[in-house]
Amino acid sequence: MMINIAKLSAAFALGLAVAPHSTMALSLPLRPTDLTVHLEQCRVEISMNATQNPALRVLRTDGSEVPLESIGVSVSNNVVRVRDQEGQDSLNDLVFSFMLQPTQNFQIEGANLDLTVTGPETSDQVAKDDQKSDRGKSEGEGCVAPRLLNLVGGAAHVTGGGCTKIILTDADLTLDQTSQTLEIEATGGRFRIQNHQGNITLNAQEYASGVIVGNQGDLEVTMTQGQLTVEGGTGAIKGQSENSALVVSGHNGRFEGSGSDSELQILNSLMALARLTGTRILSQFSGGQGNIRATLEGGSLSIDDWAGRIDLQSSRGTTVDIEAVEGDFAFSIVDGNGEVTDITGHTRGILADSDMEFSRLKSIEITASASQTSVKDVPQITQMNIVGGHLDFESSNVGGKPKIDLSAEATADIMIPQPCIVRCDGPGAKNLGNIRVSGCEFRAQGQPWGKKHRQAKPSLRLEVTMQEDTEVVVSGY
Structure with missing residues (x-):
């Protein structure tokens, strides 16, 4: 039986140790060229080491002998295949340990793997060397060994590396200290990315959920029935969502979002500018700073404890709740409702077919058509x-x-x-x-x-x- 798994064409590594040396292990030499691996339902450990020759070692988790004829391991043109002659379940207690060169491309195809990738990319010296080699290069250059991971089910743990593309289907993924360009396609499953340095492109669908912590770089997100939390980090965030939820907390950068039937929260963040366009979006901005420009149909806009100018255009039943803003508020609200209070700057705008309350403002300039308008405690008209x-x-x-x-x-x-x-x-x-x-x-x-x-x-x-x-x-x- 040919066991087929994913292709790994990016650069990563995570901190689990490779399998220990054992006299019972099956060892096969590899060439320092592109490597393709086809595996399933087993443990895979990849170690990137420039001081050792590429090799594959197969051993059992209990340290017992792995006869070559029992699993039918073959290596041809740096393609590793396993023909399981004893049934698929016999792979569950196997560890496939790869020692590869840091500059070596590799692809892994498979399902239900327990995958760990580690390597010298995590060291401070390598990071310094990468910075030196990347000087004067544009984005996308300096990625010596791009790798692709295509994983169905199972889990992957990756630390270090760069220019990574990852395709997940109902799998769990953890990335730590990766760098440069990262592209992820997630269908179902969960993922966690922490301490990444570089741009990230994410496509999440079918209830995929994830957390990105401390990213230093731009983030572009497309979600359909997905969920994402971004904690800390710097850089521009651009998101497009359908039936999804996005939470941004403690971030420093810019934000541009669009979509429908989704939820958005931007909390305790410093935004040079936040743009939001959408239909039936439930949006919240709280405890942060930056100018906000929102164009909404339906849904809601909630802003509190915020510093910055706010420009709002809303229609089709949008609920507006704005409180404690240090800055001006400009609006055009059609078929809306809500309350605006405690604005330190000038409030000016147009109402039509709406029900709005304004209170404790510095000043107001308003034209209201066919609306129920309440204005209280405003010293300047x-x-x-x-x-x-x-x-x-x-x-x-x-x-x-x-x-x-x-x-x-x-x-x-x-x-x-x-x-x-x-x-x-x-x-x-x-x-x-x-x-x-x-x-x-x-x-x-x-x-x-x-x-x-x-x-x-x-x-x-x-x-x-x-x-x-x-x-x-x-x-x-």
């Missing part, structure tokens, strides 16, 4: 146009000369601190039945504000411009 819909405005600290425009049968309930003067202008102000003012002095259309009196607190002057069929209720307190 730059501009407020209410086109249809309803406005609830209440502020104990509003200053200056706030001006509110009402049109298209809009209504407004306004509460302002005393002493106060309210003047209503425009075509709608002619119908005094649509105006109710209590606790403030009232000025009808065309009447002057009057002289300012010397008093401890000057009167607040509110001007309301009313188009026909609009209504306003103003209360001073």
Whole structure:
């Protein structure tokens, strides 16, 4: 029976020891050229060592003898094949130990392997030598021995190496201290990548899940029914997801994401810029810094304890929850709902067919159409146009000369601190039945504000411009 396994065409290595020397081991010499291995349901250990000649040693885990004729090991043109004459289960207690040159390409094809790769790439001296040899080279150069791992089931442990391509199907993978370009295709299974130096391209699908820790380089992710957590590290992150979840925590770099029916969390991260575009994405930004630009259809956007400018365009029922932001907030919200509070910068934007609450802002400039708009505790009203819909405005600290425009049968309930003067202008102000003012002095259309009196607190002057069929209720307190 020919046992076929994966191709390994990248450069890695992990920290499990190779099989010990044994007089019972079967030893076969190899050539220092490209190597292809076909194995299944056994333990494979690969050691990269420049001081020894390439060789394969096969032994049993209990140290007993491995007769050549019992497993039918053959080496032809540096292709290792195993013809199991005693049944597939007999490979379970075998260890295939390869000693290879660091510059030697190798491919491993198989399923349900327990694979370990170690090598001198993990040493500090080799890392220094790699840095010297890579000076002046572009990305992708300086990768002396690219390797490919194609693993179905089983587990792989890899430490060190560079320019790695890994294909996983329902397998478990651990990478540590790998370097340069890394490409992973994962279908199902789990993976963990830590302390990688270099760019990573990841394609995860069918419930593959993984963790990337401390990556120093750019990360490009494509996920379909996948899950990924990125912890720490630096570099740009670009992600595209469908029915997936991505968590980025403690990262320093840039972010660009798109997709649908997915979840995104960016936590405690320093982002030069974060861009997000998608449909039905549940997104959260918390405890970090950087400008955010989001274009969303449906889903939700939650931002709290964040420093940076926020630009939002949303539609189709997006829920917006923004709190404690140090920076400006610009928005265009159509068919949305939510709350915006504690913004230290200027808030300005457009609402349409929405239900939004704004409170404890530095200042606001807004045009709301056919919306339910609530504005509370905002000291500076730059501009407020209410086109249809309803406005609830209440502020104990509003200053200056706030001006509110009402049109298209809009209504407004306004509460302002005393002493106060309210003047209503425009075509709608002619119908005094649509105006109710209590606790403030009232000025009808065309009447002057009057002289300012010397008093401890000057009167607040509110001007309301009313188009026909609009209504306003103003209360001073």
